[in-house]
Amino acid sequence: MATVLDVLSWIMLLGGGGFVLVGGIGILRLPDLYTRMHAASLTDTLGTLLILGGIMLQAGLTLASIKLVAIAIFLLLTGPTATYALANAALMSGMYPKDTKLPEDMPS
Amino acid sequence: MMTVVFGVFLLTLLVITAIGVVRSENLFTAVMLMGIFSLLMAANFFILDAADVALTEAAVGAGISTVLLLGALALTPPTERHERTGRWMALGVVSLTTLVVVYATFEKPRLGDPDAPVHQHVAPWYLEQTPALIDIPNVVTAILGSYRAYDTLGEVIVVLTAGVGVLFLLGLPGAVGDRKPEDLAKGRTYLSHHLVPQVVGRLLIPFILLFALYVQFHGEYGPGGGFQAGAIFAAAIILYALIEGEREALEVISPRLLVWMMAGGALLYGSVGIVTMLLGGNFLEYNVLASNPVKGQQWGIIVIELGVGVTVAGVLLAIYHAFAARGR
């Protein structure tokens, strides 16, 4: 049982690390602001869940696990909200995605 | 060994960030890079096992300082003004100082060396005597709150003085100066038009306040204490001001209450000292506060940390409102 938990937490930690790294490469190489937002926010959430889940499996049922659950809930709540606010601010200030065709009657 | 590798990596990123701050022309960029700088320093303190300092640096440096600098930048032009005079002298002074500091590190003891002078004189005494005299697990809070309480009183007065200085220069609507909160535009901020940040913000604010109280009173058992708790409390009210509006935030914690908080915390701290003198001991000698000297020490530390937290929260909020309410 302990080795099953160990193997599972290994997989989750390494997977989480991999996704986080993919997000970092994405934010550097993708061409446009909005595509970079995809890379940053999606991999943030998934990496958070996997890494914190892996640590929780190692910690067992202690106070530390409850704090990790709290951290995960806060990051899950605030990550997408920050991305929404950022995308909204960028769009409202006039930065459209590349190759966007605006309709002719739209106010700029 | 691991600490050294982590440390070298973090310090390299720190140098790159510092070069980025200096080379950037746009001030918003510089402020955000300074936020990253504070985060790197907090991580650095963390891997060196200094948890209290790391928490304070993260809360105050990366959180509140960035917000205050942005509030100031909202009132200024966006790029820095170029200064052409005195650059060679500045370069000379900085190079000389760098060489002196590098020379001084040749005699430094290795990291964690038990024979280093800093581990010889007072530090072992603090570590050995704290369980007998004060009996709290966090020795940092014991040193800050009890052995060196007089110095911490000085720190609180410094924080109060900073707040008073900002209020002299900028004024606070409703408390200092002649603007009233009713003069502010009925606060519909940028974020109050959007539902998602409002809902999430309203969900989070009670938990941030609760966490601030937890950090305040848990400072004796883990990383925490008054400074960190005051910063987190101020962050919660700043979040309220960002999503609801300046005027609503000034109605929740009124400017008079802010001034009372600023001075009241320092007053609470000093009055603990006066009470111990009236009870027969020296200034800030907590042993006389209860029948059992160890309990007296613990009570003393709780009350002065509360004073520190109240003053820090009041000062940070007053400075934020002084900047943010100015542009209307």
Place this chain on the structure above:
Amino acid sequence: MFLAASLAIFLTMALALARALVGPSVYDRVLAVNMFGTKTVLLLSVVAFLYGRPDFLDLALAYALINFIGVLAVLHFFENRHGSDTHNAEDK
């Protein structure tokens, strides 16, 4: 395994820093700083377990809350600037 995860997070922090230094617009930099903040929270959690000190998770929790406030503050103050007369997002 904690060491591998922490090295991956370190590398991502370096990449996010590169984007914050290069990013042509302010919004790129805000995105990079937000990502740097959440990676710092993960790094603090992993290193707390690596060093065997689970009480240090309070720092990660505090920073997770403060990171959010920082991003919202940047967006609010960037939108409500009064000192400049050009409202341009494409600044270096």
